[in-house]
Amino acid sequence: MKVRLTLNRQLSTAAVTITGILGAANLFAADFTPTNRPNILFILTDDQRWNTLGCMGDTNILTPHIDRLAQQGVLFQNHFVTTSICCCSRASILTGQYMRRHGIEGFAKPFTSEQWAETYPALLRQNGYRTGFIGKFGVGNDQAVKAMTDKFDYWQGVPGQGGKYFIDPKDPNRTHETKKFGEDALEFLGSTPTNQPFCLSISFTAPHARDDMPHLEQYQPDDRDLPLYSDIMIPLPATDNTNYFEKLPKSVQNSEGHRRWLWRFDTPEHYEVSAKNYYRLISGIDREVGRILAELEKRGLASNTVIIFTSDNGYFLGDRQLSDKFFMYEEGLRDPLIIFDPRQPVANRSRRETVMTLNVDFAPTMLSLAGVTVPTGMQGRSLLPLVENRHPADWRTEFFYEHHTSPKIIPPSEGVRTERYAYIRWLNESPLVEELFDLNSDKLEGHNLAADPKYAGTLAQLRTKWERYCEQLK
Numbered sequence: 521m522k523v524r525l526t527l528n529r530q531l532s533t534a535a536v537t538i539t540g541i542l543g544a545a546n547l548f549a550a551d552f553t554p555t556n557r558p559n560i561l562f563i564l565t566d567d568q569r570w571n572t573l574g575c576m577g578d579t580n581i582l583t584p585h586i587d588r589l590a591q592q593g594v595l596f597q598n599h600f601v602t603t604s605i606c607c608c609s610r611a612s613i614l615t616g617q618y619m620r621r622h623g624i625e626g627f628a629k630p631f632t633s634e635q636w637a638e639t640y641p642a643l644l645r646q647n648g649y650r651t652g653f654i655g656k657f658g659v660g661n662d663q664a665v666k667a668m669t670d671k672f673d674y675w676q677g678v679p680g681q682g683g684k685y686f687i688d689p690k691d692p693n694r695t696h697e698t699k700k701f702g703e704d705a706l707e708f709l710g711s712t713p714t715n716q717p718f719c720l721s722i723s724f725t726a727p728h729a730r731d732d733m734p735h736l737e738q739y740q741p742d743d744r745d746l747p748l749y750s751d752i753m754i755p756l757p758a759t760d761n762t763n764y765f766e767k768l769p770k771s772v773q774n775s776e777g778h779r780r781w782l783w784r785f786d787t788p789e790h791y792e793v794s795a796k797n798y799y800r801l802i803s804g805i806d807r808e809v810g811r812i813l814a815e816l817e818k819r820g821l822a823s824n825t826v827i828i829f830t831s832d833n834g835y836f837l838g839d840r841q842l843s844d845k846f847f848m849y850e851e852g853l854r855d856p857l858i859i860f861d862p863r864q865p866v867a868n869r870s871r872r873e874t875v876m877t878l879n880v881d882f883a884p885t886m887l888s889l890a891g892v893t894v895p896t897g898m899q900g901r902s903l904l905p906l907v908e909n910r911h912p913a914d915w916r917t918e919f920f921y922e923h924h925t926s927p928k929i930i931p932p933s934e935g936v937r938t939e940r941y942a943y944i945r946w947l948n949e950s951p952l953v954e955e956l957f958d959l960n961s962d963k964l965e966g967h968n969l970a971a972d973p974k975y976a977g978t979l980a981q982l983r984t985k986w987e988r989y990c991e992q993l994k
Contacts, residue, residue, distance in 0.1 A: 557649075557717045558825060561812070562721045562886065563722050565727065567727055567728045568856060569836075569851060570834055571856075575590035575858070581799050589809075589860045591870060593869055593870075595871070596857035596859070596873045597874050598873075599856065601834065602880055602922065603921070603922055605845055606656075609879055614639040614641070616640070616898030616899060617899050619924070629660065631659060642671065648716065650674070650717070652675070652718065653674070653675055653676070654720070654723065655704075665678075666679060677723075681725060681728060684733075685730065685741075686740070696743075698804045701808065702807075706811065706812070706815050708720055709815050710815075726805055727805075729844075736784070739784075748796075749800065754795045757837060757838050760838040764841070765840055769946045771946060771948050772931055775842075777842040781838060785837070785838035795837060827858075827860045829860075832879075833852065834852045834855055836851045847931075850965060871909065875916075876917065876939070877903060878919055879900075880899050885902045885903040901916070921934060933945060933946050934990070936985045941957065941982060943979070943983075956968060956982070
């Protein structure tokens with residue numbers, strides 16, 4: 521308890537006065553009546569693993585404002601991405617399509633004008649919403665991203681991975697990129713007409729590592745957050761050991777994922793430095809979320825603003841002696857997701873949902889919130905029934921995964937994830953390597969059952985599902 525109290529004091533003094541913001545942003549006091557065209561605030565973090573929130577069970581991390589959204593909204597415990605890398609996942613978020621359909625397999629390829637016309641920002645703008653974008657866009661080369669300026673009513677997007685974490689090295693205030701994006705959000709809210717609904721997408725670059733920096737400086741938090749976590753030890757992942765690493769396919773052992781582990785997590789001492797700075801970056805995001813919530817309340821917008829909080833992909837924080845994302849193991853697939861709709865009755869809030877949700881669901885969800893027809897080309901499903909505590913009988917119980925980006929350094933893979941099984945195909949291994957994990961008995965995915973005769977029928981069924989998805993999702 522002493523450590524926790526110390527950390528909370530550090531957060532108050534080094535970052536923000538939490539009680540002040542929580543008191544000001546009293547978003548949850550009333551049982552609001554729904555309106556037809558709510559405002560939409562979509563908050564996307566970069567490379568945040570699914571469980572690095574207090575509300576997801578991490579007892580070390582400090583995320584009080586995000587946790588409060590979860591406490592009063594809907595916390596989705598089984599949210600996944602269909603491709604675990606930023607450019608592909610962000611394209612899927614914008615289009616509601618699998619990579620197989622939108623075709624954004626790499627960092628340089630932009631949307632065509634026809635594709636953009638059927639993204640959620642374009643359709644919402646066409647239907648009367650004021651749209652804004654802040655932060656990392658992530659689809660297309662620098663030139664293509666800079667050309668997005670006129671696609672939004674408010675644009676503070678950045679190309680590539682963003683800058684260094686500090687906006688201007690000559691700035692004596694050392695303004696952190698996370699703070700800059702929070703300031704942009706406040707500016708957007710301050711300039712929004714009271715008679716027009718808005719959709720603001722904020723795409724934080726944190727806690728993504730800066731790969732071009734010295735290895736132990738690749739996670740760079742705001743100076744205000746440096747005191748956080750200084751008096752605790754963050755436990756090593758259960759799978760950060762040679763046993764799990766040696767079970768990986770050879771192409772994964774030799775991949776960029778392991779090379780980056782050697783940069784950041786290869787010793788317990790290096791792990792503590794990197795993991796604590798990663799946590800500090802997330803706490804910095806939480807501070808900005810708190811400021812934005814307070815601004816919504818101040819401007820009388822809180823009662824009609826639906827907030828979606830998520831990340832673009834999962835993250836290996838040393839698990840299996842890997843770093844980053846890319847792979848179809850749970851750490852790379854799974855993301856945090858919170859949806860808070862203040863218009864919902866109290867009975868529909870403060871809930872945890874266990875059904876499968878995907879990044880391709882965000883575009884149809886936002887369009888449905890606004891009463892805009894969802895294009896037939898979108899492959900996700902609106903999450904509104906789940907937010908409203910309704911559970912369609914035909915809701916998904918499985919999904920398809922694919923990753924083909926940078927195949928020379930990231931082994932391409934495809935597979936099917938069901939509620940019980942994870943089936944992975946490593947496409948560059950010769951002969952083909954398959955993995956099958958029974959998640960009921962092996963949550964850490966340490967025992968490959970693909971060669972076990974007892975699971976031959978299951979393996980055959982999952983191969984058939986994989987073949988079917990390959991054709992259906994084009």
